[in-house]
Amino acid sequence: MRILLASVLLLAASGAAHAANCSIDLKGDDAMKFDKTTVTVSASCKAITINLEHPGKLPAATMGHNVVIALSSDMQGIVNDGAKAGLAANYVKAGDARVIAHTSIIGGGAKTSASFPGSKLKVGGDYDFFCSAPGHWAVMKGKLVVTK
Numbered sequence: 629m630r631i632l633l634a635s636v637l638l639l640a641a642s643g644a645a646h647a648a649n650c651s652i653d654l655k656g657d658d659a660m661k662f663d664k665t666t667v668t669v670s671a672s673c674k675a676i677t678i679n680l681e682h683p684g685k686l687p688a689a690t691m692g693h694n695v696v697i698a699l700s701s702d703m704q705g706i707v708n709d710g711a712k713a714g715l716a717a718n719y720v721k722a723g724d725a726r727v728i729a730h731t732s733i734i735g736g737g738a739k740t741s742a743s744f745p746g747s748k749l750k751v752g753g754d755y756d757f758f759c760s761a762p763g764h765w766a767v768m769k770g771k772l773v774v775t776k
């Protein structure tokens with residue numbers, strides 16, 4: 629009986645571990661859209677991985693996408709400076725402290741990933757994910773909901 633209880637507890641514990649979402653999986657296409665408008669992640673994740681896929685055909689120079697994670701209130705400043713930084717800088721100003729994490733810019737048929745510690749996010753904070761390519765952020769953005 630005691631052994632049975634222990635294994636039930638073990639199952640419950642592993643179930644809880646699986647409940648923490650530690651990845652941000654997005655697809656950004658030739659129609660300048662992400663496939664999701666909301667992603668939920670857990671601040672308790674040791675590492676949160678952004679996985680970006682571009683299922684389109686257009687090159688990075690004309691329809692390149694990235695994923696930037698930041699406070700909603702910082703998005704406008706980040707994209708303004710990112711536009712000046714240009715494609716070679718992945719449309720992110722070097723050393724921009726407002727950027728919590730970002731991937732590189734990719735074109736059609738490519739994939740990229742980037743990781744950052746969950747401790748960089750606060751539970752219940754007002755975060756967005758967006759593409760910082762000029763003009764894209766207006767439509768390529770969504771809410772990053774942070775849970776415990």
Ligand SMILES: [Cu+2]
Nearest residue numbers: 693759761764
């Ligand atoms: Cu984009």
